[in-house]
Amino acid sequence: MISLAFLYFFLPLFMAAYAVLPGALRGKFVALTGAGIIAWIEPVALIPVAVCVITAYLGGIFINNLSGRPSAKAVLAASVIINAAAFLLFHRTVYDRSDILTLFGAASFLKKATFVGMAVIPMNAISYCVDVYRKKYKCEHRFMMLAEYLLFFPIFFAGPLIGYGEVSKGLEKHDLSFSNCAAGIRLLMLGMFSKLVIANTMYELWEHVRDIPIESLPALTGWIGIMAFGFFMYFEVRGFSDMARGLAQMLGIVLPKNFHEPYRSVSFMDFLRRFNRSLYRWCHSYIYRSVRSHTSGIMGRFFAFVLAVSAGTFWYGTSMRSLVFAAMLIFMMSLEMLLSKPLRKLPKLARTLIFVAVLMMILPFMAFTNINDAFSYLMAMFGSSMIAVDNVSEYLLGTYLLFFVVCIFISGGIFGYFFRKKVFMNEYLHTIIQPVWVIALLMICTAFLVAGDTRLFTYMF
């Protein structure tokens, strides 16, 4: 999704074909395009994708037909296991090239292959089977309809994860309109801008700090680096998620907003609800609730909670760093629960500041694959190198200050506040400005696609 080929060739050609095709064929066209994209990047990846789609389709039908009988549960379990296995084996992040085998210290599975969509297709397949089992909706007998849902390529990279019930109407209608298309273009460009300009710059800064030997890393540089990593992660996932929402809206399908100013959170629980909301909903609905329904007591609740948080962090890479980060999150949230009374008495701003500071302290465990490196980095943030500031800290702060300000404004909700207050909502001004800033974003993104670091033109998680 991040290339000149996608923006200048694939997108106009695809949209032209989509607009020309009769409504009944549009869904099939989207599904075939999804399969085509997977094959274009790595033909082998079609095999696990086909397994997920067929498992979901047959699983849905069997679960529906066997509804109320114990065998329905067995079919559901088989579908969930197959799709979970596909996710664990084939979902690999560019960030650390990890898959489930690296978790056990073994060499990565199918090292060179890139499996596009494997973070999303198995998750959606599981949610579909569980929803059918829960009788949230009837199973889908039309194979192409389900294939279209699972092979809906705009969400292949960072979601948002959507339930079949949420999009089935949109997938049937494919309502093309100028207003949808314009709104989609705006989101697409904003997402691309987030990724190319902000996330990539923050990643470069993080790389710069990461390459400094830990023993000579000044405390301030450590904090700058981890802030950069936090912003990189947010704008990376949000950028791709917004692009997905934009592309979907251009096709006439409105997807839910996936982020809501996460760095304005007052607690870790609040953070999980705001950061990648569709992932939170998925983990809550399909893991936490499922496990809770089979367990009881506080330990059962805790077990469900641990599973849900672990699955959520695994979505950002099936490696040790995700497990350790999940453990950190669980510990922090448990602490938060214990201290909930005194924390609630604090002003909201103080709670946000405490949350952000603690988050920065546990982020090294997400940033480093090796737990010892993460621990050393954390120590350096607290002055283990006996250097508080050096010329590198000053240089980085001076060079990236404007980016930090922009990141804080966006992720902290200050831009959002102005939009909510309708400060920029003069209709005439809006009419003139809207096309101008969309084209300006297109120009900026093109400049970054031509001259930016091609290494980073990919989804890192």
Place this chain on the structure above:
Amino acid sequence: MKRFSDGITVAAFFAILAMFAVSVIFFRDNGSIKQIVADEPDMRSAVTHQIERSFPLKNNWHSMHDDIMLFTGRRLFGDIYLTDDRLVRVDNSVSEDKMIMNIAYVNELAANTESPIYMMLVPTAAGVYGDNIPEALMGKSQREMINDAYMQLDRRIASIDAFYPLYSAKDEYVYYRTEDLWTSFGAYYAYCESIKTLGESPKTLENYDQEYALTAFYGDMYSRAMVSGLDPDRINIFRSKVHSPVKSVVLTKGNDVKEADSVYFKSALKTSSKTDIFLMGDHYTKCDIYNDLPGSPTLLIIKGSFANTIVPYYTAHYRKITMVDPDGLKAEGKDLSEVVDPDEYDRILVLYDIDSFSTSDSLTFLK
């Protein structure tokens, strides 16, 4: 009103996409599709790279990208740093171990030859304009590195200080603003210093006519950091006011031999590497310059890129100058002794910029 705005947004967006897509198709880089596909590992890379290569207005996009980054406070583009008025290459790959090893090769050369041997390590613009670069980006100072290198030289080798004359003249046009080389003026200051150590008197600039070979060019560093507002460079060459001593120039690389009657190759101005006007840059392994100065000594130069600009001044003092490029020796898999006999020369000068000297893998071929 909203519908109008939406319509304009959609129409303008797709019109721009289509316009550039069409120009990529019709104005694509030369080369058959078969050849393009054959050069790439797979079809996907072939298509992606072909679009990237053929995308219109590439330099303008590049310039826009760099200007945006500059606006946000970025002054470092890869390894190129933008000071107030120039681009400077900040090379952090410099290795002291490699430098020590290269000094050992030079010492070995001195031990194996009877001819007096000299060494001039030249600072790059990063060394001279280091005060304008944040300390965080600078490694060890070039002045210190040069001094350290000279300290390790065999006592038979005479060192030549090029740092002080260049640093003293740093407010003049001694380095190109957009190319990682010194100008003819910079080379002249180093020439004055070096020729005295080599036992001759320098010619003053009054002996030369200055010619503007190219008045506006942007060098290689600019292609990596295309920021607006930088003044273009100019290439000056100096020709002797009286009869030029240069009789012939013979450039050799393997079986490829090129002959000329001047040290300036104006044909290079039509290529992308304009500074190759000086002795064709680093394209040839060996360069023999024969001068009409009977009875004067001969000089062998073991050279890095900076030597090409200074050699025209040396032609006033030596009847034969031979330059040998260790990178060329490495490429051809030859040792120095297979190309020249160092003992045939009256003087030997090792001339490198400190960055190249500390990163070069080629001095092992000085056998």
